[in-house]
Amino acid sequence: MADKLRAQQQLEQLQARYIGVGHADTTKHEWMNNIQRDSLALYVGHPALLQHFSVALNEPQQKVRKMFIDKTIQPCGPPKDKDAEMED
Template sequence: MADKLRTQQELERLQAKYIGTGHPDTTSWEWKTNIHRDTYASIVGHPPLLSYMALAQNEPVAKIRAQLIRKMLQPVGPPPPREGEEPMVITRQNED
């Protein structure tokens, strides 16, 4: 029983410390957004992986980095509307 309580306390501590770990009220949209942002940040933060993606897409590294950073704004689309609110839409500029 003490192990279960200790495990629950550790989970709550981690959820308070790290944003992406979620909590009982985390929506599917929030979870997907965190996963996508973590992935994009990891790719941008690891130069060999960024170079690999640039090579695979036959684009300059700087352009791929800019695209990934831009995608971090709304990686899975606009948030779902809450009750009594109108949906918010952010338009993207041309990605040449």
Template sequence: MADKLRTLQQLEHLQQKYIGTGHADTTRHEWTNNIVRDSYASYVGHPALLSYMALGMGECREVVRARFVEKMVRGVGPAPVEREDGEDGEEVVVVERRDRGGK
């Protein structure tokens, strides 16, 4: 029983420390957004990798860096619109899910 409690506490600690670890309520859009942003942050944060990618793209390194920072901020786009059935089964309610910003 103590092992299970310790495991849950460690998981909660990781989720607070690293947003990208996700949780039970993480949507597919949030998960994908975290992966894309983390990838672009890594590309920008490692100068050798950025130079390699710029060389392959045939662009100046700073142009590629600016493009990657812009893509990192944008993520994968707006959150999708979900459709849910109403209580009577006939009515369709449109619910917009907003990105919680990693919370």
């Protein structure tokens, strides 16, 4: 029983420390936003990946970087209404 309680406490500590881990009330839209933001931050933070995307998109590297940073605001678009999320 103590192991189960300890595991639950560790999970709660991780959820408090790292927002992207999620919790029982995390919606599908929030989860997808967290994943997209993590990915975009990774691309912006690694110059080799950013260069790869700039070559693939045939755009200057600084323009691709700005595009990725701008996209972190709403990476998956505006949230849906609550009724539509319940159906998914």
